[in-house]
Amino acid sequence: MQSNPGPEAFRWSFVLMVVATLIDATDGTLARAIRIKETLPGFDGRRLDDLVDFLMYTCLPLLLIWRAGILPAGWEPVLALPLLASAYGFCQVSAKTDDGYFLGFPSYWNLVAFYLYALRPLPGWFPVVVLVGLALLTFVPLRYLYPSQRGRLNLVTNVLGGLWALVLAWVLYEMPHGNVRESALVSLYFPIFYMAASWLVTLRLWRTRRRRAEALGSLQP
Numbered sequence: 001m002q003s004n005p006g007p008e009a010f011r012w013s014f015v016l017m018v019v020a021t022l023i024d025a026t027d028g029t030l031a032r033a034i035r036i037k038e039t040l041p042g043f044d045g046r047r048l049d050d051l052v053d054f055l056m057y058t059c060l061p062l063l064l065i066w067r068a069g070i071l072p073a074g075w076e077p078v079l080a081l082p083l084l085a086s087a088y089g090f091c092q093v094s095a096k097t098d099d100g101y102f103l104g105f106p107s108y109w110n111l112v113a114f115y116l117y118a119l120r121p122l123p124g125w126f127p128v129v130v131l132v133g134l135a136l137l138t139f140v141p142l143r144y145l146y147p148s149q150r151g152r153l154n155l156v157t158n159v160l161g162g163l164w165a166l167v168l169a170w171v172l173y174e175m176p177h178g179n180v181r182e183s184a185l186v187s188l189y190f191p192i193f194y195m196a197a198s199w200l201v202t203l204r205l206w207r208t209r210r211r212r213a214e215a216l217g218s219l220q221p
Helices: 007-033 045-067 076-091 109-118 125-137 152-177 181-187 189-219
Strands: 101-103 143-145
Touching: 007 045, 007 109, 007 152, 045 076, 045 109, 076 109, 076 125, 109 125, 109 152, 109 181, 143 152, 143 189, 152 181, 152 189, 181 189
Parallel strands: none
Antiparallel strands: 101 143
């Protein structure tokens, strides 16, 4: 049976994921700059973008989790759950809301793969709980920050994200040379902030809607 790739191979896999993410963050701007719709009116860049994103943010990270042996033996079929959940998420018309949020857990499986790999050793049950929990959150209509949109909170998110990217760069640099667990733990400040801020935004929106509904109900005879 073929052995798992070494730390250097996984480090370069994560580096390429970072490069792909940077390209994904700028391809829309570049497409608009060259007026791609006028040049190729029959070409739908959004469909291509969704296909590439599904491969980059879902399929390849889940493949890495399997090849890295992160899951306990016999639990590999669990990877089908985030795969199917992500396919569902990408197919939702309301995956991106009109008020500038993602609806349901975005398919950030590349980050999940990175942290599950960098934070090893982990209890055998922990990766399974993370994968199942985040996959289920895909179906829960919570709003998640969309950092490329405007707004003060997104500005703060981008600033924190820039610092976070520097920490991740250090983790990737050190990955083949030793234990990066402590540095990875420090970098968790940003995912924790992102999730907490997203849930607080959702809670605020739910409260606002409930108050409006109560106000409308009080006005009815």
